[in-house]
Amino acid sequence: MKEITLAPLPYADDALAPTVSEKTISFHYGKHHAGYVKTLNGLIAGTKYEGLSLGEIVAASRHAGDTAIFNNAAQIWNHDFYWRSLAPAGKGGEPSAELLASISTSFGSLDACKTALADAAVKRFGSGWAWLLIKDGKLVIESTSNAETPCGKPGVKPLLVIDVWEHAYYIDYRNRRAEFVDKCWNLIDWHKVAKRMEKPRVALKDMARYVCITCGWVYDPQEGDPESGIPAGTPFEDIPDEWLCPACGVGKEMFEKER
Numbered sequence: 513m514k515e516i517t518l519a520p521l522p523y524a525d526d527a528l529a530p531t532v533s534e535k536t537i538s539f540h541y542g543k544h545h546a547g548y549v550k551t552l553n554g555l556i557a558g559t560k561y562e563g564l565s566l567g568e569i570v571a572a573s574r575h576a577g578d579t580a581i582f583n584n585a586a587q588i589w590n591h592d593f594y595w596r597s598l599a600p601a602g603k604g605g606e607p608s609a610e611l612l613a614s615i616s617t618s619f620g621s622l623d624a625c626k627t628a629l630a631d632a633a634v635k636r637f638g639s640g641w642a643w644l645l646i647k648d649g650k651l652v653i654e655s656t657s658n659a660e661t662p663c664g665k666p667g668v669k670p671l672l673v674i675d676v677w678e679h680a681y682y683i684d685y686r687n688r689r690a691e692f693v694d695k696c697w698n699l700i701d702w703h704k705v706a707k708r709m710e711k712p713r714v715a716l717k718d719m720a721r722y723v724c725i726t727c728g729w730v731y732d733p734q735e736g737d738p739e740s741g742i743p744a745g746t747p748f749e750d751i752p753d754e755w756l757c758p759a760c761g762v763g764k765e766m767f768e769k770e771r
């Protein structure tokens with residue numbers, strides 16, 4: 513069967529020390545994260561979830577109310593995202609100009625953003641996660657409980673997360689969650705955050721329909737024009753210049769954006 517695999521850490525086990533020690537990684541990644549993978553594979557064996565991608569399992573189990581499967585799948589997704597929100601100290605770069613502008617609009621300053629995230633992390637009762645997200649186009653900070661995840665939530669794009677389950681910090685910080693969260697700022701992978709902010713390529717393009725002004729034939733980017741080799745999802749401006757209207761044979765320059 514096709515199993516869900518434990519994604520490798522994107523750095524060495526001791527690369528986040530001393531903020532996150534090698535010993536914490538050995539338990540957090542090697543036991544907890546690995547444990548969710550093992551448990552999930554056991555739970556989905558022989559079910560409708562077997563063979564689905566991790567994101568598909570999160571979405572389908574959430575929808576079906578299959579709590580144990582959802583919890584384990586969501587925890588794997590959250591941990592993959594967490595490990596890739598962090599980088600060895602000095603390797604993560606600085607927040608991009610675009611991110612700083614958004615942070616300034618939403619929080620006033622980077623310090624205020626950090627304070628808001630620390631607040632969300634510390635006030636999360638019990639186990640959970642503290643997120644910086646784009647929600648409906650706006651930068652927000654939220655915490656989620658236990659395994660709850662923004663994965664697959666429409667209109668929500670996670671940018672970074674800090675794990676505030678005790679297993680994330682108890683070896684290094686005991687009960688001092690706030691100190692752990694504060695020190696995590698030295699490990700944020702701002703290059704990854706900037707990549708996560710990028711809009712999907714197609715969304716940047718004009719996905720409007722275009723109308724042939726000579727014959728009225730409509731090019732719909734959702735459908736493309738497979739007969740002439742233009743796959744569905746191709747924005748009008750990505751169609752090769754030599755392409756001709758399939759209905760009347762005029763060139764691209766004879767098309768107008770539909771109003």
Ligand code: MN
Nearest residue numbers: 544675677680
């Ligand atoms: Mn964890």
